[in-house]
Amino acid sequence: MISEEEASEGEADFDAVTDQSLELGSEEDVIEEDGSEAEEEGSVIEVDGSEVENEEASEGADQDSDVEAVKEEEEIEEEEIDEEAVAQAKVEEYLARQAELVLIREEVEKVKAAGDWHPDEIFLFERISMRSYEEVISSDWRIDLPTLPDILFTKDPQKIFIKNNCNSSYSGVKALQRLLALGYRVRDLRCNEHPQFERLIIRELKSYIRWAEYDGDYVKRRFIPVLSLVAAKRGQSTDSLSNSITKQMMFLASKHRENLALSSGQNGAAVKYRRQPPLLYGIIVARSIVIFVTLDSANPEAKVRHLTHFDFTDYGTVVWNGFAVAYIITMAKDYIISIRDDLEIDDTPYEDPDA
Helix, strand or coil, X not given: CCCHHHHHHHHHHHHHHHHHHHHHHHHHHHHHHHHXXXXXXXXXXXHXXXXXXXXXXXXXXXXXXXHHHHHHHHHHHHHHHHHHHHHHHHHHHHHHHHHHHHHHHHHHHHHHXXXXXXXXXXHHHHHHHCCCCCCCEEHHXXXXXXXXXXXXXXXXXXXXXXXXXXXXXHHHHHHHHHXXXXXXXXXXXXXXXXXXXXXXXXXXXXXXXXXXXXXXXXXXXXXXCCXXXXXXXXXXXXXXXXXXXXXXXXXXXXXXXXXHECCCCHHHCCCCECCCCCEEEEEEEECCEEEEEEEXXXXXXXXXXXXXXXXXXXXXHHHHHHHHHHHHXXXXXXXXXXXXXXXXXXXXXXXXXXX
């Protein structure tokens, strides 16, 4: 049996071992806690590293944003410069056109003040001079002529000069389109050294004259022409060409006076006419040059007047040259329409010399 003393000593040893175990356990806990602290410190380091990376990424993003912002600012500045340049160009173009318009109006006023021009001569001269500055075409034609300036179109019937009368609107547009494109076709032929561009001009002018006769509904009526068309022959001199158009127009003028005269004007008396003899129009084609002339058939002493001239190879006026041709042929057409009811029916079969 164990004595009380031995039991007491055993309990004391057990308590000592237990205390030691507790102390050891506490140290392990401390070690574990220290380890967890180390891990926490390590985790803090990792967090700090990600923060650094985030800061660097943020700085990089900020730099990219700054670069993009600078580019956008530069693009905006370039756009503003381009817009300013375009605006400045438009202002300069407007001022140039206004200056040109002033000169045109001065020329027209000089013609009106001269006192020896036929009213129809003045009207045609003014229309040709103002052909890019005033309304002359129906707004209904805008869809078929989209490249022309808006200023040319109008809804006012009184201002419409180039128009269809008896034919369809479509035929009128197509006929005008061919004239407006004629200059481009002439330039192409000339650039390719094609010798037939003069014949092309003559053919297209005759085509528009023929369209005008159908559109005016006088193609089947007998009438004395008010429009002459002369083409220069190869090697023909300027004087010879001038004499040719003068002779032809003088002949037509005498025929108009004879046809319209009510009295012979003998013994110094003025000749009386049942209708005022008309203004005659002439077109001369010499290579790519087209010349307009006029003659007052009511005046036996009148001379052929040079109205204007232009070159179909002039790129800057290609379209406007086409308009000029349309204008002079329209003047002739409108006169014949005005006397159409007095004209006899012509039953002679028509043969196209160009067919």
